[in-house]
Amino acid sequence: xxxxxxxxxxxxxxxxxxxxxxxxxxxxxxxxxxxxxxxxxxxxxxxxxxxxxxxxxxxxxxxxxxxxxxxxxxxxxxxxxxxxxxxxxxxxxxxxxxxxxxxxxxxxxxxxxxxxxxxxxxxxxxxxxxxxxxxxxxxxxxxxxxxxxxxxxxxxxxxxxxxxxxxxxxxxxxxxxxxxxxxxxxxxxxxxxxxxxxxxxxxxxxxxxxxxxxxxxxxxxxxxxxxxxxxxxxxxxxxxxxxxxxxxxxxxxxxxxxxxxxxxxxxxxxxxxx
Numbered sequence: 001x002x003x004x005x006x007x008x009x010x011x012x013x014x015x016x017x018x019x020x021x022x023x024x025x026x027x028x029x030x031x032x033x034x035x036x037x038x039x040x041x042x043x044x045x046x047x048x049x050x051x052x053x054x055x056x057x058x059x060x061x062x063x064x065x066x067x068x069x070x071x072x073x074x075x076x077x078x079x080x081x082x083x084x085x086x087x088x089x090x091x092x093x094x095x096x097x098x099x100x101x102x103x104x105x106x107x108x109x110x111x112x113x114x115x116x117x118x119x120x121x122x123x124x125x126x127x128x129x130x131x132x133x134x135x136x137x138x139x140x141x142x143x144x145x146x147x148x149x150x151x152x153x154x155x156x157x158x159x160x161x162x163x164x165x166x167x168x169x170x171x172x173x174x175x176x177x178x179x180x181x182x183x184x185x186x187x188x189x190x191x192x193x194x195x196x197x198x199x200x201x202x203x204x205x206x207x208x209x210x211x212x213x214x215x216x217x218x219x220x221x222x223x224x225x226x227x228x229x230x231x232x233x234x235x236x237x238x239x240x241x242x243x244x245x246x247x248x249x250x251x252x253x254x255x256x257x258x259x260x261x262x263x264x265x266x267x268x269x270x271x272x273x274x
Contacts, residue, residue, distance in 0.1 A: 002047030003264065003273045004078035007037040007055065007098035009256055016054055024094040027102070029054030029264040034066060038073040041141035044260035048078035050246045052139055056080065056109055069210055078104055078244040079113030079206065080106035085120040086134035093113065099141045101245055107148040112244065112252065113206050114150040115180050116141060119161025130161055135175035138144060142177045165191035177204035182248070183232045184212040194235035201239035207265070210248050216271035221259040222266035233270045245272055
């Protein structure tokens with residue numbers, strides 16, 4: 001399998017400020033240089049990169065400099081990550097317009113995967129109908145991404161509508177979207193990641209690998225946390241998965257270069273990377 005690294009390890013994540021008053025302009029963004037993060041990822045031995053849709057916005061009028069940065073590092077664009085609120089039906093048109101922009105950029109930049117996170121949680125908690133309303137827009141966005149030649153999937157995430165295994169089930173029973181299994185987010189949300197992969201093996205489209213210290217929900221390099229990653233690897237193999245595996249390590253305070261190399265060695269030791 002080919003292995004990629006998420007660029008948010010170098011710089012974290014912020015959002016575009018205009019989204020406070022204009023939902024159609026809200027994008028995830030990692031501060032810093034795409035060229036620098038691509039070079040670091042390549043030095044660690046990876047062959048692909050995933051980044052946020054907001055990191056493509058500066059290249060919207062001319063993607064040549066972006067492509068040059070990846071070519072210089074010898075990297076492919078494994079995926080582009082986006083997200084949204086989804087649960088407010090009145091805002092669906094504005095959110096869809098933003099997703100159309102992200103999808104067009106991702107496709108033109110040569111991405112394979114289009115990863116979708118999110119699903120807002122109301123101030124007074126989740127409502128059952130939120131899963132149905134979210135599924136409507138999620139399926140529409142996924143179809144648009146497929147029509148652009150991308151592989152869309154939903155990424156369960158801490159702090160989003162679908163955080164626990166039960167909430168993932170609630171969303172997936174209403175939506176036909178494929179799964180991006182971020183195994184550390186699933187574990188931190190109380191799920192058994194291997195069991196979730198087994199349950200949705202026929203919908204597994206993408207894998208995000210990272211470890212986690214469960215007591216603090218702190219993400220760690222592979223093999224440095226509390227997860228039973230061997231069970232995860234076995235589940236991925238059982239599912240017949242043969243696509244990009246992307247390592248993600250946002251919020252880590254240790255040596256980022258060493259962490260990237262350590263995670264790659266873990267994947268090699270389990271036969272998931274050359």
